[in-house]
Amino acid sequence: xxxxxxxxxxxxxxxxxxxxxxxxxxxxxxxxxxxxxxxxxxxxxxxxxxxxxxxxxxxxxxxxxxxxxxxxxxxxxxxxxxxxxxxxxxxxxxxxxxxxxxxxxxxxxxxxxxxxxxxxxxxxxxxxxxxxxxxxxxxxxxxxxxxxxxxxxxxxxxxxxxxxxxxxxxxxxxxxxxxxxxxxxxxxx
Numbered sequence: 001x002x003x004x005x006x007x008x009x010x011x012x013x014x015x016x017x018x019x020x021x022x023x024x025x026x027x028x029x030x031x032x033x034x035x036x037x038x039x040x041x042x043x044x045x046x047x048x049x050x051x052x053x054x055x056x057x058x059x060x061x062x063x064x065x066x067x068x069x070x071x072x073x074x075x076x077x078x079x080x081x082x083x084x085x086x087x088x089x090x091x092x093x094x095x096x097x098x099x100x101x102x103x104x105x106x107x108x109x110x111x112x113x114x115x116x117x118x119x120x121x122x123x124x125x126x127x128x129x130x131x132x133x134x135x136x137x138x139x140x141x142x143x144x145x146x147x148x149x150x151x152x153x154x155x156x157x158x159x160x161x162x163x164x165x166x167x168x169x170x171x172x173x174x175x176x177x178x179x180x181x182x183x184x185x186x187x188x189x
Contacts, residue, residue: 044155047096047099047104048100048104051096051100051151053096055119055144055148058090058122062123063141064077065082065083065126066126066137086123086126090123100112104155107158110154111150111153114147115147121140121144138175
């Protein structure tokens, strides 16, 4: 074997080694990028889920307080306890909102702001800071649930989830209301 053949063999081995190293480097870099992206997606999903859960918990507490204050439903808890639970729910909703501000894209952040504003309207009427009729109460509740759906849409888009939660396939649904407790009392439903 001549010197030229030996140099060609060494060059081929070096080229193969360099190619292998470069390929492994690029594959590892892409794997780490993918890991980072999915890690943030997991955290976003947790934040989005936690935020909606906190909003809904606050709404249900507000409904309980409102119905108690308006005499629509008796509650086993004292009003003072309900107010304390609502305050804690609002604090937790605020913490969950901060996670949205840290992790979410612009559309999700804006949807969260809109949802917060709608949820506050419900809270304020429940505690008496905002006056309103039963029909206005229902309008506020419909608005907050529309805002939840808008938040879902923005979050799904941010996470790259296909499909929609609204639209032709999913028509808007109204509040589920119990039948009137008193004959002829349509204002209590």
